[in-house]
Amino acid sequence: MIRSDLILRIADMNPHLYERECEAVVKTIFDRISEALAAGDRVEIRGFGAFSVTTTQAREGRNPRTGESVAVAEKKNVSFKTGKDMRQRLNPTKPETAEEIVARMLKAS
Structure with a gap:
């Protein structure tokens, strides 16, 4: 599964959310993980x-x-x-x- 597949899957599972909102959620999660790892956490x-x-x-x-x-x-x-x-x-x-x-x-x- 690639990032775009994940976004589409989340959007399908949550019909009340727009695809761009799901994309923002995935981006935020990945960014936060990256920031924590960069800080050594x-x-x-x-x-x-x-x-x-x-x-x-x-x-x-x-x-x-x-x-x-x-x-x-x-x-x-x-x-x-x-x-x-x-x-x-x-x-x-x-x-x-x-x-x-x-x-x-x-x-x-």
């Missing part, structure tokens, strides 16, 4: 997962063409760890029956 969305910032130390690398040593600067990366509910959805212990899938979908909407 951890962002946790219960049932989904947690985003955190990790730092890769500066090191000495090699240019693959010449074999020459190159200094690689320290970098910050975003890591994501899935939440327990998400892991269980991705790796169910037993296959879901059709009734369970329908019940889950009705509960979500």
